[in-house]
Amino acid sequence: MLEVQSLTKHFQVGDTTMTAVDGVSFNIARGEVFGLLGPNGAGKTTTVRMILGLLDPDGGWASVDGFRTADQPIAVKSRLGFVSASDGIYPWLTVREMLLYFADLYGVDAALASERCEHLADRMDIQHLLDRRAGVLSTGQRQRVTLVRGLIHDPPVMLLDEPTRGLDVVGVQTIFEYMEILRDAGKAVVVCTHRLDEAERLCDRFGLLHNGQLKHCGSMQQLRDETGRQNLVDIFVDLIGDGAGSVAVE
Ligand SMILES: Nc1ncnc2c1ncn2[C@@H]1O[C@H](COP(=O)(O)OP(=O)(O)OP(=O)(O)O)[C@@H](O)[C@H]1O
Numbered sequence: 001m002l003e004v005q006s007l008t009k010h011f012q013v014g015d016t017t018m019t020a021v022d023g024v025s026f027n028i029a030r031g032e033v034f035g036l037l038g039p040n041g042a043g044k045t046t047t048v049r050m051i052l053g054l055l056d057p058d059g060g061w062a063s064v065d066g067f068r069t070a071d072q073p074i075a076v077k078s079r080l081g082f083v084s085a086s087d088g089i090y091p092w093l094t095v096r097e098m099l100l101y102f103a104d105l106y107g108v109d110a111a112l113a114s115e116r117c118e119h120l121a122d123r124m125d126i127q128h129l130l131d132r133r134a135g136v137l138s139t140g141q142r143q144r145v146t147l148v149r150g151l152i153h154d155p156p157v158m159l160l161d162e163p164t165r166g167l168d169v170v171g172v173q174t175i176f177e178y179m180e181i182l183r184d185a186g187k188a189v190v191v192c193t194h195r196l197d198e199a200e201r202l203c204d205r206f207g208l209l210h211n212g213q214l215k216h217c218g219s220m221q222q223l224r225d226e227t228g229r230q231n232l233v234d235i236f237v238d239l240i241g242d243g244a245g246s247v248a249v250e
Pocket residue numbers: 011012013020038039040041042043044045046047194
């Protein structure tokens with residue numbers, strides 16, 4: 001469903017060229033949750049921005065549901081849902097108005113959008129918030145609304161960038177519930193995070209990025225067999241040595 005092949009991106013930093021993403025390849029099937037993991041600066045966000053079509057790759061390609069980002073950016077965007085910790089909301093709209101507005105931006109038929117809005121509001125327990133102004137929501141309520149918004153156009157592929165950043169224990173639990181909804185719906189999901197403990201519980205397969213390169217890719221069992229280590233923290237410690245301190249393990 002999501003295919004990433006030899007994606008590469010260089011940046012010019014002063015007089016030197018640095019390679020932020022270096023020939024990264026992976027595939028994600030329907031109903032699969034893939035953790036794109038790595039310490040700060042590993043290249044996670046740059047990879048996601050190339051998949052979304054926000055950044056042109058210097059090499060390689062990404063395709064969503066058979067459509068390549070570089071060739072058919074609109075078709076790709078309509079098939080992607082994106083949720084990030086820094087998502088904004090429209091404070092003067094009610095939650096319902098905002099959700100329907102986003103559905104409309106994606107060209108979803110009005111009757112279908114209303115139906116989806118009710119269904120997702122039920123699943124994510126925000127029915128009681130639909131007629132409130134988005135600007136008055138608490139952080140946790142806002143998070144739920146943002147998660148619903150990412151699904152309003154029913155995309156087959158979801159990208160979640162640091163979805164648990166800044167959330168309390170209830171907020172983190174919400175992400176786990178959301179992930180079940182995505183799995184049930186057969187979405188192909190990419191979760192970018194440096195929270196290895198959460199990733200281990202959330203994801204079916206993992207891609208371990210370091211210095212722009214995908215060093216390991218596979219299920220937890222495959223990674224264990226490949227590295228002889230039992231968990232992601234130990235695998236990363238081996239991979240990046242002293243730099244492992246920048247990977248959150250709490
Ligand atoms: N626009 C840019 N210009 C120059 N360098 C950049 C640019 N964007 C990213 N980089 C560099 O590319 C590397 C990868 O950055 P990226 O944001 O993809 O990492 P990340 O894995 O998402 O990190 P984090 O977990 O800290 O968000 C970093 O060294 C970063 O400084």
